[in-house]
Amino acid sequence: MEDFERHIKENREAMDIYTPAPGVWSGIEEKLGPQRRRTRSHIWRAAVIIIVSGTAISVIAGTLSARERIRHGETLNVVRETEQYYNNQFYTIYNQAIPMLTSNPEISEELNTSMSELDSISTEIKRDLKDNAANKEVVEALICNYRLRIELLEDMLSMMKEEEKKTEKPADHEI
16 A cells, blocks of 8 residues: 555656646536435435334333343232241241240250351342342242241251150159
């Protein structure tokens, strides 16, 4: 490219020997005039297409996000109902266990520790739900967490009942 430019600069005077006729430029302008108009109409058409496409994409995206909000709201309702159901079951069993837990503080402490661990896991699961990550799996994990709580409480309750029965039998058979 540099060689070509140097050649033009060195030989410019030799190339300028011809002068164009005065009407040549007006002929060029006439030929460019309609083409400019066509270019402008193409620009307007392109602008209209872009605006219509952008509007359509915005409307579609808004509709999809509204559907997603509805789905997320439905998922949150399922989670609330699930929490309420399992919490009711848990507290029903827990109320049965309270008298035995007061007489067995070591079991009560172990239960509280286990429930604290399950609470922290439940909090993480709910955080995943807020992140909208695979809602079905998150709800299932939350249900498993609640079931585990109930099973743990039921197991401890049955163990305490068995211990209570063992300690009561010799007292019933004494003379």
